[in-house]
Ligand code: CO
Ligand code: CO
């Protein structure tokens with residue numbers, strides 16, 4: 525997209541200039557549109573679960589902007605000659621159940637015959653123009669909260685290698701198919717300085733996008749990062765997806781990794797996530813109250829880092 529010269533518009537609140545989760549366009553003083561599109565290749569063998577996960581993943585970008593999803597369209601690429609039609613029907617059913625859970629309405633979609641199965645959503649949401657959460661406004665003195673454990677990429681690799689247990693698979697599917705809706709609702713009651721969600725660039729990549737946009741240095745306490753059960757063992761066994769190495773090559777220029785951090789832990793920090801948690805930056809004192817509030821709502825949340833100082837390029841310290 526770097527070569528594209530998109531026209532600026534006075535109503536565009538968040539556009540292509542920043543690497544944010546969704547575009548935001550002001551309609552009037554009360555309402556702005558939040559728009560995003562995401563689709564995935566299957567991450568589980570169960571089509572219904574895949575539909576749920578892909579939908580939760582797509583909807584998440586609206587929550588990460590402080591918005592509420594309103595209308596949704598399916599996007600489908602399906603190998604008609606290779607896969608049973610039931611697989612597509614089950615996938616769409618899983619997606620629809622998540623759409624219904626989010627409170628949004630399915631209004632249409634588009635499908636093409638393609639060699640590789642892909643499914644996702646185009647989501648349109650709304651947000652008050654003054655309540656937009658971007659990833660570019662983190663402040664010194666903030667701490668960083670994460671709302672889901674990492675390791676879904678490593679887990680997928682372990683599942684393909686038949687190393688993951690039933691329990692492992694169940695935990696991973698539950699984490700990926702969970703909407704970020706409830707967490708977004710809790711944080712709407714706090715003065716959040718910055719927010720994004722953790723997906724393909726991994727925890728480090730999305731934290732670094734926040735650091736770059738906010739021109740700040742972030743310290744990540746790797747020992748405090750929640751991980752799916754056994755993913756550290758799987759990383760030690762080399763079950764690390766290519767995307768994690770790609771992320772590392774892409775982001776390591778602006779990252780310092782303390783040599784004391786275990787190699788498998790580093791792999792998890794770069795592991796590409798599907799439908800990961802929200803990554804929230806807010807004042808240290810309020811962070812603790814926010815985490816407590818999440819817990820009273822039955823949600824998990826972990827304080828994993830802090831904003832330490834200004835940095836023109838944005839920088840990340842892994843300790
Ligand atoms: Co996102
Ligand atoms: Co996205």
Ligand code: CO
Nearest residue numbers: 632633634635
């Ligand atoms: Co058409």
